[in-house]
Amino acid sequence: MRIRVVKVFLAFLFTLIFGGSVLCGSTAMAQLPSSPQTDRIAALEKRADENATAIAAAQTAGDNGWMLVSAALVLMMSGPGLALFYGGLVRKKNILGTMMQTFAMMAVITILWAILTYSLAFSSGNAFIGGLHNMFLHGVGLAPDPAYAATIPLQTFMVYQMMFAIITPALITGAFAERMKFSAMLVYLTLWSIIIYSPMAHMVWGKGGLLNATAGGRFACLDFAGGTVVHVTSGVSALVTALYLGKRIGYPKVPMPPHSVVLSFVGACMLWVGWFGFNAGSALSAGTLATSAFVATQFGAAAAVIGWTVAEWIRQGKPSALGAISGAVAGLVAITPAAGFVSPMSAIWIGLIAGVFCYLMVVKVKSWFGYDDSLDAFGVHGAGGTLGALLTGIFANSAINPIFGAGKATGLLEGNWRQLLHQAFGVGLAWTISIVGTLIILFIVDKTIGLRVSEEDERIGLDLSQHGEEGYDWAH
Amino acid sequence: MQKIEAVIQPSKLDAVKDALVEIGAEGMTITEARGHGRQKGHTEFYRGREYSVDLLPKVKLELVVKDELLDKAITAITTAARTGTIGDGKIFISKIDDAIRIRNDERGEFAL
Numbered sequence: 001m002r003i004r005v006v007k008v009f010l011a012f013l014f015t016l017i018f019g020g021s022v023l024c025g026s027t028a029m030a031q032l033p034s035s036p037q038t039d040r041i042a043a044l045e046k047r048a049d050e051n052a053t054a055i056a057a058a059q060t061a062g063d064n065g066w067m068l069v070s071a072a073l074v075l076m077m078s079g080p081g082l083a084l085f086y087g088g089l090v091r092k093k094n095i096l097g098t099m100m101q102t103f104a105m106m107a108v109i110t111i112l113w114a115i116l117t118y119s120l121a122f123s124s125g126n127a128f129i130g131g132l133h134n135m136f137l138h139g140v141g142l143a144p145d146p147a148y149a150a151t152i153p154l155q156t157f158m159v160y161q162m163m164f165a166i167i168t169p170a171l172i173t174g175a176f177a178e179r180m181k182f183s184a185m186l187v188y189l190t191l192w193s194i195i196i197y198s199p200m201a202h203m204v205w206g207k208g209g210l211l212n213a214t215a216g217g218r219f220a221c222l223d224f225a226g227g228t229v230v231h232v233t234s235g236v237s238a239l240v241t242a243l244y245l246g247k248r249i250g251y252p253k254v255p256m257p258p259h260s261v262v263l264s265f266v267g268a269c270m271l272w273v274g275w276f277g278f279n280a281g282s283a284l285s286a287g288t289l290a291t292s293a294f295v296a297t298q299f300g301a302a303a304a305v306i307g308w309t310v311a312e313w314i315r316q317g318k319p320s321a322l323g324a325i326s327g328a329v330a331g332l333v334a335i336t337p338a339a340g341f342v343s344p345m346s347a348i349w350i351g352l353i354a355g356v357f358c359y360l361m362v363v364k365v366k367s368w369f370g371y372d373d374s375l376d377a378f379g380v381h382g383a384g385g386t387l388g389a390l391l392t393g394i395f396a397n398s399a400i401n402p403i404f405g406a407g408k409a410t411g412l413l414e415g416n417w418r419q420l421l422h423q424a425f426g427v428g429l430a431w432t433i434s435i436v437g438t439l440i441i442l443f444i445v446d447k448t449i450g451l452r453v454s455e456e457d458e459r460i461g462l463d464l465s466q467h468g469e470e471g472y473d474w475a476h
Numbered sequence: 477m478q479k480i481e482a483v484i485q486p487s488k489l490d491a492v493k494d495a496l497v498e499i500g501a502e503g504m505t506i507t508e509a510r511g512h513g514r515q516k517g518h519t520e521f522y523r524g525r526e527y528s529v530d531l532l533p534k535v536k537l538e539l540v541v542k543d544e545l546l547d548k549a550i551t552a553i554t555t556a557a558r559t560g561t562i563g564d565g566k567i568f569i570s571k572i573d574d575a576i577r578i579r580n581d582e583r584g585e586f587a588l
Contacts, residue, residue, distance in 0.1 A: 255527045257520065316521050326523060363524030376523060 056151075060144075063151040066286035067160055073277025074163035078170050079103050081274050084267025085329070086174050088260040089375045093461025094178045095259070095471035101173040101185055108186060109166045109193055117165060118158055120198035122148070127210040127218070129199045147207050147215065149284040160281060161201070168230045169193055174375030175238030176451075178256075179248050179458050182466040184451045188441055196233055196437040200430060204229050211426045213403055221426030222396050222403070222410075222419065224293060225282035227337025227389040228430040235382020236434035238373060244442045245451055247372035249458050256374075261322050268325035272301055275332045279339040292400050293339035296347035297332065300339070303348045304331020307355020315363070323359070330358035330380050334388030338395060341403070341410065346395035350388065358384050386427050393423030477572040477585060478546045480553070482537045483511060484565040488557040489535045495552035496539065502588055504539040515563035534565065540572050542585055 083099040090098045109117075119134035134140055142153040149157050169189040176185075203209040204223050211221035211228075223229060248256065258264060280294035308327025313319045334354030335347055342350065362379035373379060396411030396419065398404070409416035445451055452458075457465035464470060484492055489506065496504060510531040517530030541549050550567060558564055577587040 252525075257522050257525075257527045261522075312524075316524070318521070320521060322522055359524075367524070 060151050060153075063149075063285045063287075064153065064156055066290065067149075067152050067156045067281060067284065070277035070281025071156070071160040071163050073274045074160070074167065074281065075106070077271050077274035077278065078163070078167045079106055081267050081270035082167065082170055084263045085271060085325075086177065086264075086267070086375050088263030088265070088267065089174075089258040090177050091256060091461070092259045092472055093463055093470075095263075095463065096469060097182070097462025097466050098173065098177055100182065100467060102170040104182075104186060105166050105170040105189060108190060109169065110162060112190060112193060113158075113162045113165055117193055117198045118162070120194065121165070121201040122158075122161065122206050124207045125202065127208060128203060130202045130206050151285055157284065160284075161205075164226055164230060164278075165193060165197055165201070168197055168226075168234050171230070171234040171377055171381050172238045172241060174377035175242040175373045176245050177374040178462065179245065179452055181450065181453050182462070184445050184449050187449065188445045188451070191441045191445070192237065192438065195441060196237065196433055197229070200229050200233050200433060203429070204426070211422075211429070219422050219425050220404070220419075221389075221422050222341055222392050223337045223389065223426065224340035224392075225279045225336045227333075227385050227392065228426050231333045231336060231381040231385025232389065232427055232430040233434045235378045235380070235385050236431050237438040238377035239371070239382055240435055240438040241442060242371045242373040242378065244439070244446075248374065249455060251372045252367075252370075258322065265321060265325055268328055272328055272332065275301070275336075279332075279336060283340060289340055289401060295344050296339040296342055297335055299344050299347035300335025300351035300354070301328045301331040303351025304328060304334065304355035304358075307331070307352040308359045309355075311356045311359045312363075326362070326376070326380065327355045327359070330354050330384045333381055333384035334358075334391065336385070337389045338392040341392055341396040341401050343395075343397055343400055346397065350391045350395060353391065354384050354387055357387055386431075389423050389427045390420065393420035477540055477575060477588070478543060479538065479540045479570045479572050480546070480549055481568045481570075482553050482557070482565065483509065483534050483567075484537060484553070484557040485559070485563065486533055486535045488559075489537075491556040492537065492553055495556040496549060499548045499552050500545065501539055501541055501549055501552075504537055507536040507538070509534045509536040513563075513566065532563070540575060540588060542588065 079099075079102055083102040086102065087095045087099045114137050116132075116135055118137065118140070119132050120130045123130040123132070123134040125131035137158065140154050140158050142155055144150050144152055145154045145157065148154070169192055172189065172192070173185070180188075203211045203217070204221060204226075205212060207215055209215065209217050211217050211219050211223070213220040213222050221228065250256075275297055276294055279297040280290045283290035283293055305324050305327040308330060309319045309324050312323040331351040331354050334350050335342075338347065338350055358380050361383040362376045366373060366376070366379055392411070394412040396403075396414075398406070398408055398410045398414060401410070402408065404410060404416075410419065412420045442451065453462070453465060482492070486508075493504070493506075511534050512530055512532055515532065517528055517532060520527045520529055537553075539549070546569070550569075553567060574583060575585075575587040576583055
């Protein structure tokens with residue numbers, strides 16, 4: 001009985017397949033009676049072409065979908081992420097001033113990117129800076145540029161990179177919090193974006209850039225998502241700014257504790273989530289590399305929370321919430337250049353080291369030198385970025401990302417000691433450009449419009465003195 | 477009429493409020509306050525920086541009662557707010573000349 005059922009089923013299938021093809025064949029023959037075989041081949045070729053187009057379209061849809069989400073995630077890191085993180089760390093009277101500094105970057109750098117800085121960073125130029133071909137987004141259309149990302153529209157690449165250009169100067173605002181004029185800040189960070197960010201982005205990621213590892217730069221520097229371009233430049237410029245500007249009135253005698261660690265906590269959590277767009281998005285596609293970077297990001301952040309917290313617990317007797325979230329940011333900074341090059345276990349090591357290292361930088365080193373990097377932009381981003389860039393040269397693994405060719409050693413642990421030197425060179429270059437460039441810009445802005453608010457304005461706070469409003473109004 | 481100003485531990489507010497309602501106090505005004513008496517403050521750490529906080533969070537409670545209710549009210553507050561440790565707070569008593577209800581101009585004890 002069972003066998004009969006199977007036989008009937010098989011016969012049915014047989015008729016379905018062959019009957020169908022005979023039917024198709026007869027219609028094809030009816031249309032093109034000349035040479036059935038060549039026609040069939042032509043039809044198959046056409047089908048293959050159509051399939052290739054459909055596959056490419058599907059890949060673009062997948063990659064582009066992830067990249068647009070990533071771009072939005074990175075913007076969320078600036079506002080509200082960074083704005084809340086920094087806003088909670090200042091005193092009540094400066095919260096709106098602090099948040100506005102980051103928000104202003106979201107507007108100003110966007111427009112600047114369209115007019116000039118995208119071109120300076122990513123159009124073809126020399127080894128140090130891009131040209132002016134893409135000014136006003138000329139030639140930046142919906143077709144991909146295979147030199148950057150073959151499967152996403154160039155405009156997606158442009159808008160994704162824009163979000164990096166926004167958050168980088170916004171990070172510096174932590175160093176001069178509570179004491180810089182809003183007008184001076186706008187001019188300073190606009191010039192900073194042109195003179196420091198654009199060349200640095202071009203050297204590491206741009207066509208023909210000196211440090212570009214994928215496009216055969218002379219000193220191939222591994223920087224997956226911006227350890228040198230974003231964190232070293234902003235962190236070192238932060239230190240220079242804190243030193244140039246001097247301390248806040250009363251620092252360090254007058255207590256200036258964070259007015260709301262709660263706000264900072266929310267901001268830090270948003271930074272953590274947004275960082276997946278920052279790091280995994282830097283794969284510029286939605287494939288396996290994005291997964292590597294995503295996983296490394298999570299492990300790096302978590303390990304650094306533990307590193308910072310344990311160090312603090314031992315030294316101060318209590319694990320603080322501010323310490324835990326600062327550790328997360330430090331770990332995310334350090335894993336930024338390494339994500340997409342290292343294994344999950346290496347990411348844990350990088351995070352642990354970064355957590356302890358940045359804790360010591362913020363707690364010990366800052367008080368030794370006595371500078372007022374108000375919100376520790378240098379201690380976390382400058383120090384964490386430098387450390388992360390160097391550790392990338394040690395832990396980078398060809399099994400994760402065969403950037404120099406399959407099976408070729410990538411990092412020091414694989415035997416490529418030269419990579420560590422290249423990383424050090426890249427970091428050194430970023431330090432040099434940041435120090436020299438920032439000093440020049442600060443000098444110019446200070447002599448023309450003046451950097452600091454008046455003593456009176458600093459005492460009443462940036463909210464009232466710069467913006468004519470208050471963050472917290474108890475009377476209504 | 478007597479005014480009672482009591483500075484108490486914030487965690488004791490509900491207990492004190494209930495005790496006062498129980499003895500028949502008609503109303504009260506509460507303010508979040510900071511202050512210290514003999515109690516020493518504590519230290520807080522933010523990114524390794526030590527801050528000594530000597531003005532601690534307190535609740536200040538103000539109410540005006542008829543003379544005959546005064547002792548009962550004081551007992552209610554002290555019983556409900558006492559933990560026996562330093563920092564329990566203080567009560568200040570003063571005489572009130574007059575009181576006016578804004579709604580209908582009632583005066584004196586009628587306004588309470």
